[in-house]
Amino acid sequence: MYVSLVCRQWYAVTRAVLVLTRPVVWLETTPSSQLLPQLENTRTLIIKRPQSMKHTTYVTWRDGEIQCWTETLNRLRELSIERKIKINKIEIKRHIRVDTWLIPLLTYTSLSLTNLELKDMVHREIPFGQMMKLCPHLVVVHLHYRDTGYIDSICRHANKPEYEPAELPDRLRLQSLKLDNVAIGRTILMRILRLSPDMEELHLKRVAKPRSFANEWLNTDDRAEFSQHILEQISSICPNLKSAHFSYYICDLRSLASEFHLAIDRNLFPEVSYWSFKWCDLSADTFQALKTTPNILTTLEIIDDASAEDHCQQHLHEFLCGAPNLLHLKVPKTLFSITWFDLEGIVSTVGHRHGSTDSTTTVSHRKIWACRNLQTLHIGFGCEGEIQESAENTRLIFGYLSKVCPRLQDLTIRYSLLSLELNRGFCLLTRLHELRRLVILTQCNNDKAWNVDWISKLITPSLGARMKHWAAEYSTMNLGIARARHPFTSTVKNPLLHHLLEPSIQSTVNGGDRRGDEYGHAANAERRKEGQLSQLVPDYFINGVDMRNLGQLEDIVELLQDRISKDWQCWPSMGFFELICLESDPNGIEPFKDTIRICRPDVEVK
Numbered sequence: 001m002y003v004s005l006v007c008r009q010w011y012a013v014t015r016a017v018l019v020l021t022r023p024v025v026w027l028e029t030t031p032s033s034q035l036l037p038q039l040e041n042t043r044t045l046i047i048k049r050p051q052s053m054k055h056t057t058y059v060t061w062r063d064g065e066i067q068c069w070t071e072t073l074n075r076l077r078e079l080s081i082e083r084k085i086k087i088n089k090i091e092i093k094r095h096i097r098v099d100t101w102l103i104p105l106l107t108y109t110s111l112s113l114t115n116l117e118l119k120d121m122v123h124r125e126i127p128f129g130q131m132m133k134l135c136p137h138l139v140v141v142h143l144h145y146r147d148t149g150y151i152d153s154i155c156r157h158a159n160k161p162e163y164e165p166a167e168l169p170d171r172l173r174l175q176s177l178k179l180d181n182v183a184i185g186r187t188i189l190m191r192i193l194r195l196s197p198d199m200e201e202l203h204l205k206r207v208a209k210p211r212s213f214a215n216e217w218l219n220t221d222d223r224a225e226f227s228q229h230i231l232e233q234i235s236s237i238c239p240n241l242k243s244a245h246f247s248y249y250i251c252d253l254r255s256l257a258s259e260f261h262l263a264i265d266r267n268l269f270p271e272v273s274y275w276s277f278k279w280c281d282l283s284a285d286t287f288q289a290l291k292t293t294p295n296i297l298t299t300l301e302i303i304d305d306a307s308a309e310d311h312c313q314q315h316l317h318e319f320l321c322g323a324p325n326l327l328h329l330k331v332p333k334t335l336f337s338i339t340w341f342d343l344e345g346i347v348s349t350v351g352h353r354h355g356s357t358d359s360t361t362t363v364s365h366r367k368i369w370a371c372r373n374l375q376t377l378h379i380g381f382g383c384e385g386e387i388q389e390s391a392e393n394t395r396l397i398f399g400y401l402s403k404v405c406p407r408l409q410d411l412t413i414r415y416s417l418l419s420l421e422l423n424r425g426f427c428l429l430t431r432l433h434e435l436r437r438l439v440i441l442t443q444c445n446n447d448k449a450w451n452v453d454w455i456s457k458l459i460t461p462s463l464g465a466r467m468k469h470w471a472a473e474y475s476t477m478n479l480g481i482a483r484a485r486h487p488f489t490s491t492v493k494n495p496l497l498h499h500l501l502e503p504s505i506q507s508t509v510n511g512g513d514r515r516g517d518e519y520g521h522a523a524n525a526e527r528r529k530e531g532q533l534s535q536l537v538p539d540y541f542i543n544g545v546d547m548r549n550l551g552q553l554e555d556i557v558e559l560l561q562d563r564i565s566k567d568w569q570c571w572p573s574m575g576f577f578e579l580i581c582l583e584s585d586p587n588g589i590e591p592f593k594d595t596i597r598i599c600r601p602d603v604e605v606k
Helices: 008-014 032-040 063-081 098-108 128-134 186-194 228-237 257-265 284-292 310-320 391-404 426-431 461-482 521-530 553-566 586-599
Strands: 024-026 044-048 089-093 115-121 140-145 176-180 201-207 243-248 274-277 299-302 328-336 376-381 410-414 437-442 576-581
Touching: 024 032, 024 063, 032 063, 063 098, 089 098, 098 128, 186 228, 201 274, 228 257, 257 284, 284 310, 310 328, 391 410, 391 426, 391 553, 426 553, 461 553, 576 586
Parallel strands: 024 044, 044 089, 089 115, 115 140, 140 176, 176 201, 201 243, 243 274, 274 299, 299 328, 328 376, 376 410, 410 437, 437 576
Antiparallel strands: none
16 A cells, blocks of 8 residues: 655654665765665665776775765664664675675664675675575575676585585575576585475576686586586476576586477476576577477577677577567677568678578568567677668668567667667657667767657647658658669559569468458459468568568658557657667767657656
8 A cells, every 4th residue: 555645744654664665775975864764664775886886896995985884784783673674675786795794784684685686796705504594584596796707606615514504594485596607516506406495586697617717626526517417406306497597607618508408308397488598508409499398488588699600690580480479588698680680681781690581582481570479678789890870770670670579568779880860760669559668779879869859758739740741751762762672562552563563462371460452452352252262461461460661761651650640659658768878978869868858758768
């Protein structure tokens, strides 16, 4: 139940039981007078590094930070004595001293804490057993060390018998365990899992593997590995596992592709619907096993870069063309080739990563992604060589995603040559009526604040007039471009060309929209009478999706005209938009973001 605090008197009355819904963020720059009073009523405490040190390996704390942190610990100790602490989640996004600061923090919050996330740890051992004993109610534990070429351990002496039994309590309530860049012995790993019967999420990312140089203090026989035998053990110990990732720190020594293929093919993890991998652990057989597994895969995550592996992109693209149940795809570091989206061959492949689509490929052999209900997409696009920014490139990206994945809610796009000007097709993303979160990472100079007011939620008379002007202008520009290119044959409107290019009508395979084309309607009706074909669609419909004008200005024209005629709102559910400049000086994009803030005051813009 939520009650609005309408006055200071009401706040004073309810202060004792008030719970802050927003997290309290600790920074050295936050005044103690502002921070300390919030600690009593918050559920979430986030500890962050200084913004100036965000991209550095920052270990040493400055005097101001030490003083601020000491005051914070003292206040938490007082609240602990009074049993007034309500904190159930702590998220630390910086290095922290384990013995003198982390352990006291856990001690004071031990009775209420259920969620602990430690990120960007540097060169310190995590006393996992002591941590679990201090906080017996922990359900979620995520530990992440910075990828600096050094791996530390959650249990340095885990291979010694005298340490293992005493380190852990008799039973753990863990449901989610994520270890990233962490060394852990096989013995202690299995013990943790056996003591955690409720485990549903297990992500062991880049853990130390056999022959790893970073763990000389571990016996070779006890270093964690993911052989078929070990995966079988994990499967039997964690029968309720729903989310999984297993990978080695050094990928070049040995790939896990064969192990994963066999494990998935044998259905060792029947409840897992969220699979996360490194690229080197994926193969065509693994993708095929994911498509044929009895349990439905709803989330696929690939955590590293496939910048040089063209066959990996092909495996991923072919998988997505046959994955209608996928809801979440996270491949942010993958440099996906735009040519996979270029169904008409309008973009030169010079400089692009190799895709299988070219201008000579017939439409019947072209495939599009089958995941119509995709809600989350984090993806990167890339190209080889030095090429100029192309309007067709960005229109292909925005147009393809908006048509093929119309139910996206969370979208992150990374492409160094991405431009957000109107004629580049940024407005095509407004087809995503359920979009809530949008993040764009680019090196292009998006400093032009004009032609952005279309992002307003509602169309005013003046905006409608400008949109009509833009549609007419782009339609004229597109006419000259289109004469030099033959698109899908069913879209040819020039009567002089129509007798040379008969409309290509194809029978559908996977269902979807079954509308006929104006030129082929009579022929379709005749064929239906003769019983030759039961269902016919124009060639620009692929799996029920209208792929006309992809990458062309006409796609923008049709969108503007559709919005004007139907008066639908632009991103009615949007709550967050972030534009990240990958160059050293991000100030050039501020005018662009300021304009968006004016047009959409209801959206948080970063």
